[in-house]
Amino acid sequence: MNPPDVSVVVCTYNRAALLTRTVESLFAQKTDSIFEILAIDNNSSDNTPAVVASLQTKSSLPLRYIHEPRQGNAYARNTGVEQAHAPIVAFIDDDVVAAENWVDTIKSSFERNPQLSFIGGKVLPLWDNEPPSWLTPANWAPLALLDYGDEEKEIAGPMPLGLLTANIAFRKEVFAGGARFSPSLQRVKDSIGSMEDTEFLMRLTRSGLIGRYLPQLVTWGVIDPARLTKNYHRRWHTGNGHFYAVMNDPEWERSKFTIGGVPGHLYRETARNAVTWLTRVLTGKTDQAFVNECNLRFFRGFVKQRRRMGQ
Secondary structure (H helix, E strand, O other): OOOOOEEEEEEEOOOHHHHHHHHHHHHOOOOOOOEEEEEEEOOOOOOHHHHHHHHHOOOOOOEEEEEOOOOOHHHHHHHHHHHOOOOEEEEEEOOEEEOOOHHHHHHHHHHHOOOOOEEEEEEEEEOOOOOOOOOOHHHOHHHOOEOOOOOOEEEOOOOOOOOOOOOEEEEHHHHHHHOOOOHHHOOOOOOOOOOHHHHHHHHHHHOOOOEEEEEEEEEEEEOOHHHHOHHHHHHHHHHHHHHHHHHOOOOOOOOOOEEOOEEHHHHHHHHHHHHHHHHHHHOOOHHHHHHHHHHHHHHHHHHHHHHHHOO
């Protein structure tokens, strides 16, 4: 058999039912490209191994089951990179389905653009029911959704636009020399708001590598009902503030002054959000005010973590 053009890595943890849908969307790809699928079982306690074994009988596509006992997405993704046989490594989440041209778009985009080291695209919602009125695209981050519109965008420079590992692909050469996702920024147990993917892209673009957001590269995410509550979003933004504090990125934290280990620009942004939140609440614009409340929760998470760190 010829070597694959693309290795598709699906990291999974206790989502056997959803995993079937994800893998079947890969089986349904319309492409002449040769690709393999790597199911990285991140220490699941459900019937994930049996589900993968069943899926292996349903298609001639190579589907490999790999167990990664170290808990966390960063570990699972890094194992996927190490086990991939193709010069392109693509990631998709276990609660996401791919457009039928997904693999073909990845391969052809890299062929047409040799200067690109990575590409990513839209992650759109699969709503089972109408979302609550406050859940606008401004509040999509906790749902792992992304849509920058219908124009291509360059991902480069010291503070690049973010992309999601629910829909992203890299040239494998990017990982040469040991470049990996950072376990210190991954979520474990019940923590949320992690950002190992954001930090990894920052490292790549700051080293001079260039990526691109491609609106034609599309996946759809299944939305867990538990994520449709304001309390979940409050927790996520608090957690995101925690992980930003842990990351301790000098470029992001650059400011004219620092108080208590917190950069000055965060105080300014928090003051603006507090005023806007109060104004919107008093004028009855509670849906819009929730965006500002979430930003305040981010600040709270950041400050609490910096205090723990003794900065």
